[in-house]
Amino acid sequence: MVKIKTLSNGIRLVTEDIPHVQSVSIGVWVRAGAVFEPARSAGISHFIEHMLFKGTHKRSAKRIAEDVDRIGGHINAFTGKEATCYYLKTLGSNFSKGADILSDMFLSSRFDRVELDKEREVVCEEIKMVKDSPEEEISDLICEELFHGSPLAKSVLGTPSSLANVKPATIRAYMRRHYTKAGLVLTAVGRIDEGEVCEELERLFEATPQGSPHDETIQPGFEPRFRAKEKDIEQSHICLATKGVSLDDSRYYSMMLLNSVMGGNMSSRLFQALREQKGLAYAIYSANNSFRDTGYFDIYAAVSHKKVKKAVTAIMEQLMGLESEGVTEDELSMAKEQMKGHYIFSQESVNGRMFTAGKNCLLLGKTYTPQEVIEGIDSVTLDDIKEVSKLVSDPGSYSGAIIGRRRDMSKLITPRAAGALAPA
Numbered sequence: 001m002v003k004i005k006t007l008s009n010g011i012r013l014v015t016e017d018i019p020h021v022q023s024v025s026i027g028v029w030v031r032a033g034a035v036f037e038p039a040r041s042a043g044i045s046h047f048i049e050h051m052l053f054k055g056t057h058k059r060s061a062k063r064i065a066e067d068v069d070r071i072g073g074h075i076n077a078f079t080g081k082e083a084t085c086y087y088l089k090t091l092g093s094n095f096s097k098g099a100d101i102l103s104d105m106f107l108s109s110r111f112d113r114v115e116l117d118k119e120r121e122v123v124c125e126e127i128k129m130v131k132d133s134p135e136e137e138i139s140d141l142i143c144e145e146l147f148h149g150s151p152l153a154k155s156v157l158g159t160p161s162s163l164a165n166v167k168p169a170t171i172r173a174y175m176r177r178h179y180t181k182a183g184l185v186l187t188a189v190g191r192i193d194e195g196e197v198c199e200e201l202e203r204l205f206e207a208t209p210q211g212s213p214h215d216e217t218i219q220p221g222f223e224p225r226f227r228a229k230e231k232d233i234e235q236s237h238i239c240l241a242t243k244g245v246s247l248d249d250s251r252y253y254s255m256m257l258l259n260s261v262m263g264g265n266m267s268s269r270l271f272q273a274l275r276e277q278k279g280l281a282y283a284i285y286s287a288n289n290s291f292r293d294t295g296y297f298d299i300y301a302a303v304s305h306k307k308v309k310k311a312v313t314a315i316m317e318q319l320m321g322l323e324s325e326g327v328t329e330d331e332l333s334m335a336k337e338q339m340k341g342h343y344i345f346s347q348e349s350v351n352g353r354m355f356t357a358g359k360n361c362l363l364l365g366k367t368y369t370p371q372e373v374i375e376g377i378d379s380v381t382l383d384d385i386k387e388v389s390k391l392v393s394d395p396g397s398y399s400g401a402i403i404g405r406r407r408d409m410s411k412l413i414t415p416r417a418a419g420a421l422a423p424a
Contacts, residue, residue, distance in 0.1 A: 002357050002367045003194070007202045010210065014187040014357045014367065015194050018350065024095050024190035025354040028086040028102050029362045031183035031214050032174075035081050035151035041165050043158015044174050046079040047123055051171065052086065053077075054115040056108040061115070064101065071097045079156055082291055083362055089351055092191030096200055099188075103204035106179070111168040124160045134237040134403045135283070135302065137229075141401035142239040145227050146296055150220035180211020187358040190350040218293045226400045228410035235302045236404035238311060238413060242397045244288055244295035245388070248364050252290065253339075253376045254384040255297070258392070259288040260335035261327050261385075262318070263299060267334065269318050274301060280311045292363040297392045305405055308412045316395045316415055323393035327385045339377050344370075 002016045032045045053075075055061045068075045073090035086105065090098040130136045140155045147153035186205065188197045222243045245255045263270035263286025274284045283302045289295055303311040346352035347370060357367045368376075395415035402409045 002353075002369065004361055004367060005198065007198065009202060009206055009208075010181045011202070011205055011208065012185045012361060013198060013201060014185060014189075014361045015192060015197055016189040016353060016357065017192050017194060018190050018353075021190050021350060022092055023089055023350050024092045024098070024188060024192055025087060025089045025350040026095070026098050026102060027185075027187035027189075027354045027358045028106055029185040029187065029358045030084045030086075030179055031082070031362060032084050032178035033080050033082045034154040034156045035218060036178060036214070037154060037158075037174075040162065041158075041170055041174070042154055042162040043123070043156070044163075044166050044170065045084055045178075046156050046158065047120070047163060047166055048171055048175065049077045049079045049084050049086070050119050050123060051111055051116060052105045052109050054119055055110050055112060056104045057110060058108065059101075059104060064105065067097070067101055073098055073101075075101070081152055081154070081156060083359065085355070085358065087351065087354065095188070095192060095197065099200055099204055103201075106205070107207050111171050113168060116166075116168060116171075120163050120166070123157065123163060127157050127160065130157065134231065134233055134235075135300070138237045138239045138300070138401050138403055141227055141229060141403070142241045142298060142399065145225040145401055146222065146241045146399045147220045148223070148225055151218055152220060152291065152294070176209055177211070180209045181205075182211040182213045184208060185358055185362040187354050187361075189354040189357065218291070220294060222397070222399075224397065224399050226410040226414055228401075228407060228413075229403045230405065230407045230409075231403050232405060233403065236305050236308045236402055236409065238301045238303065238308065238400070238402050239298055240312070240315065240398045240400045240413065241296050241298035242392055242394075242399070244297040244391065245290060246293050246295050247290045247360070248292070249290075249295070251384070251388050254380050254388045255288050255290075255295075255391070256339055257332065257335040257377070257380055258327070258385055258388050259286050259297065260338050261331045262286045262322065262392070264335075265338055269321075270299065270315065273318055274311060274314050278310070278314055280304075280307050280314060308402065308404070308409065312413050319393050319395050322389050326389070327382060329382065332380070332382060332385060336377055336380070340374055343373055343377075 005013045071090045071094040075088040077086040088098045144153045186201050245251050274280045281301045281303045286299045301311050360367045400413035402413050
């Protein structure tokens, strides 16, 4: 059973004892991400994530890696728009040693200037790697257009010029604001002793600054915008996006199921229409992306340069077909089984359970039991699907981004230019 407890020092702790496993996943979740960053130091949250692996006052970077290996563990981290997570998976019997490594990184990292300059170059190489992958780059481009003027438009990685402004003092000031007890959630999922976990984590993280919670609400305007980027590549990469739902929206499960019907799997409408029937694309899918206060639904396709208009028209046809024809009972039933299967598979991993519980506690202040999730999925009706379909079925509500060989491509991804708003 997942439990949320506030320790005596104010830090929130999420635990789940799973007696039949031998491992434990320890997570340190921080309310720090791209949305909180000043433009001058954009990318600092992700940069800090890297720097916490570069050495503490008692462990070098190599020693951190060696100590993790000594306990048969695996350590990693990731940064998003709203949160950063550091996590370590190890044997349940090595919980204390694993927690000590994470707390040491979290509270005692040195931010040595030489190491910082080296890691800055590493992150700049990561930025180049994303720009060499159109499928990843277009994700940033569509967010810049869809969330224009909103903190959600910011890239997680930042830019080489913004990272040049990140110094040890900049990092420490940012961490004093965001790496606080108020913005921290600790998690321990797997073979644990709950009393030991509470006592150990309370002691290890006691030195975390108190801080204040983030109460800002982000509500973008979602005015349709279009952007094209010229690049000498073999395919055109298209992304169309519109307003979706937040993590805590009562329509969340309905939206997830609608996404499954539209482009979430091989039997979905977009996959069948654009790949199987028309042969326009190898990669075609949709996704539901939810944040604390809002969300978006997007459709991605990679097609031949000459087939952009046909592909966009075919996508728009599927959107308008959703409005005119709706979703069938059979489609909804398949989507429910798929979504339940994906959820259950993820919960068979201690990391998967830790990710779900930690994120929900940090962003929503609560967690959901597996029974609540399954019941939420099963409770969705065709009327619920019809209601959320209104959010995504209007081609005129979409923003668009495209990466290809021509500068004037943006006109090809607008609904009217694609010929989808008027009869052929």
